[in-house]
Amino acid sequence: MRAVRLAVIAASVVLLDQLTKAWLVAVFPYGAEREVIPGLFRLVHTRNRGIVFGLFGGAGPTVQVLLLAAVVAIIVFVLLQLRGSGRDGLAGFGLCLVLGGAIGNLIDRLFRGEVVDFLDLYLRFRGSEHHWPSFNVADSAISIGALLVILAELLSNRGAKRVPGSH
Numbered sequence: 001m002r003a004v005r006l007a008v009i010a011a012s013v014v015l016l017d018q019l020t021k022a023w024l025v026a027v028f029p030y031g032a033e034r035e036v037i038p039g040l041f042r043l044v045h046t047r048n049r050g051i052v053f054g055l056f057g058g059a060g061p062t063v064q065v066l067l068l069a070a071v072v073a074i075i076v077f078v079l080l081q082l083r084g085s086g087r088d089g090l091a092g093f094g095l096c097l098v099l100g101g102a103i104g105n106l107i108d109r110l111f112r113g114e115v116v117d118f119l120d121l122y123l124r125f126r127g128s129e130h131h132w133p134s135f136n137v138a139d140s141a142i143s144i145g146a147l148l149v150i151l152a153e154l155l156s157n158r159g160a161k162r163v164p165g166s167h
Contacts, residue, residue, distance in 0.1 A: 006082060006096050013100025017137040018107060021116040028118070039124040046134045047114040064113075071106045075099065091152035097145025104138035
């Protein structure tokens with residue numbers, strides 16, 4: 001039952017990620033943008049051939065193959081963590097978010113050759129805009145999942161360091 005629950009979480013992330021990207025590609029031409037919350041958030045249609053923050057985006061085919069291999073390695077690592085550790089709760093949920101996000105972006109890399117990004121957070125301050133690099137649902141799931149795994153680890157270490165009978 002645990003495996004089914006974890007698979008549903010990861011699959012839900014992949015489905016939401018791919019549906020939002022398919023919607024964006026169908027509705028927004030490449031480069032289009034739409035203001036949602038002025039001065040804070042807009043939808044944009046961008047593409048990323050690299051990794052986080054667009055690093056290695058302009059690299060040649062060899063680096064692109066290495067990036068694909070790295071994503072596959074991350075997926076395998078997360079699967080092994082889920083299988084081997086018997087993790088449930090916060091850490092298991094976080095790992096499933098990371099897994100679903102990694103698979104969602106892998107699908108883009110395999111079928112589009114690049115990752116579709118569309119969420120643009122920014123601040124307008126004194127006449128200039130300061131942007132966080134655009135991202136997508138998969139990126140959000142990976143980030144939130146990683147934070148949950150770290151939090152679960154910190155909470156478990158905190159509990160493990162307590163000496164019985166001490167306050």
